[in-house]
Amino acid sequence: MPAPECRLYLLTPPTIPDLDAFARDLEAALDAGDVASLQIRLKPADDDEIRRVAAVLAPIAQARGVAVILNDRPDLVKPLGLDGVHIGQADGSYAAARRDVGPDLIVGVTCHDSRHLAMEAAEAGADYVAFGAFYPSSTKDADTRAEPEVLSIWQESMEVPCVAIGGITVDTAAELAAAGADFLCVGSGVWNHPGGPAVAVVRINAAIANGLADRAGS
Secondary structure (H helix, E strand, C coil), X not given: CCCCCCEEEEECCCCCCCHHHHHHHHHHHHHHCCCCEEEECCCCCCHHHHHHHHHXXXXXXXXXXXXXXXXXXXXXXXXXXXXXXXXXXXXXXXXXXXXXXXXXXXXXXXXXXXXXXXXXXXXXXXXXXXXXXXXXXXXXXXXXXXXXXXXXXXXXXXXXXXXXXXXXXXXXXXXHHHHCCCEEEECXXXXXXXXXHHHHHHHHHHHHHHHHHHHHHC
């Protein structure tokens, strides 16, 4: 049986001071290798800023077959022509998010280090559950720390895809792919990579391939 697939899920920086420059970085990153999704996560940002950023970034991603997920704001997903929403435990319910985006778009749910929360989200109908943080992150101070084992257990028992998030880099991607992640959500590990975002995407995809080989052989 072939190893399950694991793909890269990009996360924007919380602030984007130079949108034109970031758009060029995004194009380079997406053209460098396989990327499944881009989450627009701006903290803090008003509605106008979210609209401005989405208007520039979403066409770049969607033209390349990359799904665009908006963090926390299900009410803006359909008006902006995006592909789904990611909600945290404190950002409203799955049911409310689903009502906003409709039956056909993506709703992903943060579940921290809790299989219980993940099972509740999966049973409610979430398209994916996100576990983390697995490592310290410069993007967000996480209140919980997840262990790779949670991915392995989830992969063995559940069909809803799981996303690993939190401090993931070129150096840590293989471990989480091997453990059972279906997607690796990476932010600063791509945008702040010393070789640039394109190099980071190439190397993370190589690390994912190595991790999947390890998973298949275990």
